[in-house]
Amino acid sequence: MVQSSVLGFPRMGANRELKKATEAYWADKISQEDLLKEGKRLRLEHWNIQKDAGIDIIPSNDFAYYDHVLDHIQLFGVVPERYTKNNLSPIDQYFAMGRGLQKPEQGVDVPSLEMVKWFDSNYHYVKPTLQDNQVFKLAENPKPVQDFKEAKEAGITTRPVLLGPVSFLALGKADRGQTIEPISALEKLLPLYEDLLKQLKAAGAETVQIDEPVLVFDLQDKVKNAFKPAYEKLGSLGDAAPKLVVATYFGDIVHNIDVLKNLENLYAIHVDLVRNPEQISEVIGALGPQQVLSAGVVDGRNIWKTNFKKAIELVETAVQKLGKDRVIVSSSSSLLHTPHSLDSEKKLDAEVVNWFSFAVQKATEIAIIAKAVNEGPAAVREQLEANAQSMQARASSKQTNDQAVKERQQQVTSEMHNRKSPFPTRLAEQGKTLKLPLFPTTTIGSFPQTKDIRIQRNKFTKGEITAEEYEKFIEKEIQDVVKIQEELDLDVLVHGEPERNDMVQYFGERLKGYSFTQNGWVQSYGSRCVRPPIVVGDISRPAAMTVKESKYAASITKKPMKGMLTGPITCLRWSFPRDDVHQSVQAQQLALALRDEVVDLESAGVYVIQVDEPALREGLPLRSGKERTDYLKWAVDSFRLATSGVQDGTQIHSHFCYSEFQDFFYAIAALDADVLSIENSKSDAKLLKVFEDEAYPRHIGPGVYDIHSPRVPSEQEIKDRIKEMLQYLKPEQLWIDPDCGLKTRQWKETKAALTNMVNAAKFYRSQYS
Numbered sequence: 001m002v003q004s005s006v007l008g009f010p011r012m013g014a015n016r017e018l019k020k021a022t023e024a025y026w027a028d029k030i031s032q033e034d035l036l037k038e039g040k041r042l043r044l045e046h047w048n049i050q051k052d053a054g055i056d057i058i059p060s061n062d063f064a065y066y067d068h069v070l071d072h073i074q075l076f077g078v079v080p081e082r083y084t085k086n087n088l089s090p091i092d093q094y095f096a097m098g099r100g101l102q103k104p105e106q107g108v109d110v111p112s113l114e115m116v117k118w119f120d121s122n123y124h125y126v127k128p129t130l131q132d133n134q135v136f137k138l139a140e141n142p143k144p145v146q147d148f149k150e151a152k153e154a155g156i157t158t159r160p161v162l163l164g165p166v167s168f169l170a171l172g173k174a175d176r177g178q179t180i181e182p183i184s185a186l187e188k189l190l191p192l193y194e195d196l197l198k199q200l201k202a203a204g205a206e207t208v209q210i211d212e213p214v215l216v217f218d219l220q221d222k223v224k225n226a227f228k229p230a231y232e233k234l235g236s237l238g239d240a241a242p243k244l245v246v247a248t249y250f251g252d253i254v255h256n257i258d259v260l261k262n263l264e265n266l267y268a269i270h271v272d273l274v275r276n277p278e279q280i281s282e283v284i285g286a287l288g289p290q291q292v293l294s295a296g297v298v299d300g301r302n303i304w305k306t307n308f309k310k311a312i313e314l315v316e317t318a319v320q321k322l323g324k325d326r327v328i329v330s331s332s333s334s335l336l337h338t339p340h341s342l343d344s345e346k347k348l349d350a351e352v353v354n355w356f357s358f359a360v361q362k363a364t365e366i367a368i369i370a371k372a373v374n375e376g377p378a379a380v381r382e383q384l385e386a387n388a389q390s391m392q393a394r395a396s397s398k399q400t401n402d403q404a405v406k407e408r409q410q411q412v413t414s415e416m417h418n419r420k421s422p423f424p425t426r427l428a429e430q431g432k433t434l435k436l437p438l439f440p441t442t443t444i445g446s447f448p449q450t451k452d453i454r455i456q457r458n459k460f461t462k463g464e465i466t467a468e469e470y471e472k473f474i475e476k477e478i479q480d481v482v483k484i485q486e487e488l489d490l491d492v493l494v495h496g497e498p499e500r501n502d503m504v505q506y507f508g509e510r511l512k513g514y515s516f517t518q519n520g521w522v523q524s525y526g527s528r529c530v531r532p533p534i535v536v537g538d539i540s541r542p543a544a545m546t547v548k549e550s551k552y553a554a555s556i557t558k559k560p561m562k563g564m565l566t567g568p569i570t571c572l573r574w575s576f577p578r579d580d581v582h583q584s585v586q587a588q589q590l591a592l593a594l595r596d597e598v599v600d601l602e603s604a605g606v607y608v609i610q611v612d613e614p615a616l617r618e619g620l621p622l623r624s625g626k627e628r629t630d631y632l633k634w635a636v637d638s639f640r641l642a643t644s645g646v647q648d649g650t651q652i653h654s655h656f657c658y659s660e661f662q663d664f665f666y667a668i669a670a671l672d673a674d675v676l677s678i679e680n681s682k683s684d685a686k687l688l689k690v691f692e693d694e695a696y697p698r699h700i701g702p703g704v705y706d707i708h709s710p711r712v713p714s715e716q717e718i719k720d721r722i723k724e725m726l727q728y729l730k731p732e733q734l735w736i737d738p739d740c741g742l743k744t745r746q747w748k749e750t751k752a753a754l755t756n757m758v759n760a761a762k763f764y765r766s767q768y769s
């Protein structure tokens with residue numbers, strides 16, 4: 001029989017209970033025991049949901065209190081010494097690596113490990129950080145075994161999920177000052193996997209899902225060559241270990257298929273057939289005579305209902321070649337990237353809600369597809385009919401098509417993508433308007449989103465306060481942050497974004513063509529969740545979106561005020577995009593809406609405008625080639641279309657919260673932004689060399705401190721960072737700013753950190769002028 005499986009389930013809970021519990025724990029409001037209890041409750045709830053949906057193969061160890069890669073870091077003892085020397089409890093050590101820990105009274109002050117995007121998703125994982133003489137050590141009572149037993153006690157036999165050894169290392173890096181190539185440690189790491197697999201088997205696990213998502217990349221030879229021997233070794237454990245299901249997702253693996261050939265001891269291979277359905281025949285061709293195909297046909301990355309007809313056809317193709325016993329129907333990836341359940345959505349438009357499916361519903365879809373294949377369509381006739389109707393209704397809905405938007409798109413010309421003059425001319429003009437000192441200081445936009453802000457916003461949403469009252473409150477907030485920034489003596493101010501619930505949602509709510517959920521939260525990193533809006537139709541801007549607040553902020557200070565917008569690619573990437581129209585079309589619609597906004601800001605007297613594009617890089621197709629070139633072309637075009645409507649004296653900034661520009665530099669340069677702010681505090685300043693090598697002429701503010709952590713960097717630390725930066729960047733080119741916005745921080749640490757930052761900038765200012 002075809003079996004149904006899920007690769008992973010969202011962790012947060014129906015009402016983000018995990019977020020609430022971890023944050024309460026961090027704030028010393030609940031005990032460690034309470035936190036662990038809540039974790040257990042959530043795991044059980046999620047297993048039961050999947051069981052009730054009819055899923056045959058339910059994952060365990062997909063749950064994590066912060067991040068599943070961080071779980072593996074601790075599991076294998078890849079814990080840098082700075083986190084081990086304070087005798088923290090295991091979970092405190094874990095959180096210290098995830099988010100840093102500063103407890104002066106206990107003499108603890110450690111920054112977090114680096115956190116980066118998980119493939120091309122908006123989930124972030126903590127990077128395994130290795131030492132030159134890395135020693136691995138399997139944790140006692142390993143979490144995957146604990147979780148398996150926990151489920152078993154509750155009567156559910158799960159399939160534990162592990163991140164595979166090759167991916168674990170390939171996704172890691174050498175610690176600062178170390179030179180180890182992580183993959184070189186594979187041989188030392190493998191025995192721990194062997195040990196772990198044996199323990200899982202002893203606990204009763206029959207199969208294990210080993211994720212090797214790096215197989216979708218173009219791999220370095222060293223990594224690629226490491227695969228076969230590693231899995232020959234793990235596969236050779238025979239009955240001493242569970243059967244291995246090697247899972248890949250977010251791309252095709254055809255270019256790496258040779259490493260999986262003739263590994264007869266692998267029980268199954270999982271592939272993402274939503275992204276790359278065409279890989280099915282080659283993957284089937286590479287399977288050995290007993291091996292099983294796990295067919296990922298229900299999208300783990302979006303919220304659209306699965307087209308049953310197509311999915312069933314795909315599974316049938318596999319069944320015809322392999323037989324029912326050698327096919328598993330599955331989610332394409334973990335469902336981590338999709339919200340928990342549609343059940344709590346009471347306010348969605350009735351027409352639109354019928355097009356959606358969240359994690360709980362997707363689990364049911366998987367079970368239905370398996371049933372249709374096993375028992376024939378008649379067994380699920382009603383569901384199939386309802387599904388076909390929904391597909392039909394969406395395709396022909398008025399909500400998806402807007403003629404005026406389409407016409408405007410036809411009128412876009414190539415000149416609309418260019419600023420009036422080249423950068424040197426613009427710089428001179430901007431110098432006259434803005435009169436900035438050397439090493440200008442600024443922040444990235446948001447200031448702490450205090451409890452009070454959230455309370456007032458909630459009251460406003462619920463209609464408990466009037467629009468005027470809310471507006472007054474926002475104005476007061478803006479006054480406060482402007483005053484604080486003036487006191488801190490920052491050079492380019494921001495209004496602090498108090499009116500924004502989220503940098504994408506806020507814009508989505510003001511654009512036509514979008515739909516919103518009440519509770520569609522998706523984990524972004526740690527306890528942080530986002531609620532991506534959903535693009536359902538053609539996009540346009542009925543009215544100005546940010547002008548009121550920015551104009552007000554500019555009116556109450558003599559210093560330059562920076563207007564703050566989210567760029568077209570980020571709006572698109574951090575929404576759930578349509579799957580019925582190419583993303584380049586959606587990006588251009590967003591760009592046109594933002595272009596109007598940029599021009600309106602300028603007309604309102606805002607002469608510095610930052611258009612954030614933190615998602616630009618994550619949208620980069622995972623492999624080089626035509627797909628990537630095409631993406632870069634339309635992504636860069638959409639940014640330029642959005643920002644090129646202004647005069648030379650208006651300064652366009654852009655912001656990216658990552659520093660890996662190596663494969664990407666030309667796109668960043670092609671944006672033609674006057675100033676870039678980038679994340680840099682946790683990476684080697686050497687990465688900035690690319691700007692020097694390429695003689696990048698425009699201005700750059702590499703972040704001087706980490707904003708994910710409450711830790712306050714000292715003035716000296718910031719000076720040291722600036723000094724490193726000056727090895728690669730010219731003084732007249734350098735801006736001083738934090739890595740990213742400060743909305744997740746508290747005021748106390750924010751003021752302290754910015755004071756140190758401004759002092760460090762002033763120090764260099766006096767040195768160089």
Ligand code: MET
Pocket residue numbers: 444445446503564612614655657740741742743
């Ligand atoms: C993830 S990038 C965030 C940029 C935004 N302007 C902020 O400061 O929050």
Ligand SMILES: [Zn+2]
Pocket residue numbers: 444614655656657739740741
């Ligand atoms: Zn950022």
